[in-house]
Amino acid sequence: MxxxxxxxxxxxxxxxxxxxxxxxxxxxxxxxxxxxxxxxxxxxxxxxxxxxxxxxxxxxxxxxxxxxxxxxxxxxxxxxxxxxxxxxxxxLAEGETLAVHLRNGPLYWQIAVRVCAEVAAALAAAHGEGIVHRDVKPANVMLTPSGVKVLDFGIAIAAGALDPMPTGMVLGTPAYLAPEQLDEAPATPAADMYALGVLLYYSLTGRLPYQATTASELLDVRRCQPPEPLPDIAGLPPEVAELCHSCLADDPERRPTSLVAALLLAEAVDARVYVPMTIPTPRRQAPISAWTERAAAQATEAVAFRGAAEG
Known part of the structure; x- marks a missing residue:
């Protein structure tokens, strides 16, 4: 002791x-x-x-x-x-990590979507403060009686900052690193959104969107092949599958923001999440579909309603 x-x-x-x-x-x-x-x-x-x-x-x-x-x-x-x-x-977050739960296979889609909605809400809070987590993965998601807790901002970094690690060394877990992180580009919230897409995919299927048996093989596959599409999952709303696909886009500009992801995933399972009271100026983003615009509109309404309620 x-x-x-x-x-x-x-x-x-x-x-x-x-x-x-x-x-x-x-x-x-x-x-x-x-x-x-x-x-x-x-x-x-x-x-x-x-x-x-x-x-x-x-x-x-x-x-x-x-x-x-x-x-x-x-x-x-x-x-x-x-x-x-x-x-x-x-x-001290009491509970078990998502990694422990996934050892028994994929989650029911309703649970997986609810968990990822809360993870996205935590990321929205961080991104609103200009912080990128950089290591979103099942081992850093704790499932507690009161909900999800995102752990370990120990390698978090200011958005847009260069990694302080030596050249050639990248912090994070290979399977969850965005393509631009592999090229040692400055950290941005979009990198966390790629990791969220992998997390959602894994929670829904029990496997990664890439077929590999070793870390080096995984990195090679990541650079040469696109992620595998989600298999058909009974009852899963199509907008959730599309969100997962969009998070895994190679182009960071095509990934949704954490705020949009949190609200859309929460809506899909009729859940509530806590999102920042202010919405940062959105970056240029290629249109995904009508549900993206709808979720963004709902975000604006939710923030405006909360601001009015709190005086």
Whole structure:
């Protein structure tokens, strides 16, 4: 058992990644459970790493949304002499990840669409703040009794910013990376929308929209072949299938925004999602179909109604 800064008690490790590990902890000052993400100290440019993680924690802390796991605090701890390791204290989301649920096969389409509607709503909140998640995948989607929580904005970055990683290294999970990310283009909200399309496809079918058995084979297939179309799914509204197809477009300009996706998916299952009160100026986008315009109009009406209701 360890305690960070005399405040955060680490009770047990609950996850390990390539550059970090997540612990179940307890905030002894506020007497509440928390999740603590410890970042590997690395060997070089330690000051740069701490500054980058601090900036990312500040960005994520701005996000206040029911489908986003909140960030509470940031600090550093000494793991080796002269090598402080940054850590981020977050809301502890109780439940199981979408990845765990998908081990048993695809979800019922109504559940899959509802989950992805809430993920899209979380992304709309982030995109409204100029933040791109960059690692939307089943392991970062927690299903809790109160709904979906999108986890781990640990590699989030400002929209349009160049990746601070060394040339040739791209952060993220290969199957969910947009084509432009593979070419190391600046991060944009459209990259998250590609990942949402893969997430929706996987949730509906239990497999990726590409046939590959290894990460290298997957990258090769991604560069040479378009994603496979969704198979017929009984009862699935055609506008959901079209949204999934549009999210997987190679051209970022052809992908719908997170706001439109959240509202359309929620409408398909008669659910409600929380969307930002202000709608950012839309980027140029090729027309998809009439339902896109309808969803955008409904977004405007929903925001206007909420603004009037709140005075």
């Amino acid at each position: 360890r305690t960070l800064d005399g405040r955060y008690r680490l009770d047990g490790r609950i996850g390990v990644g390539g550059m970090s590990e997540v612990w179940r902890g307890h905030d002894q000052v506020l007497d509440r459970p928390v999740a603590v993400k410890l970042i590997s100290p690395g060997r070089d440019d330690q000051d740069g790493l701490v500054d980058r993680i601090r900036a990312e924690a500040r960005s994520a802390a701005r996000l206040v949304h029911p489908n986003v796991a909140s960030v509470h605090d940031f600090g550093t701890c000494s793991t080796w002499p002269g090598r402080p390791a940054p850590y981020i204290v977050m809301e």
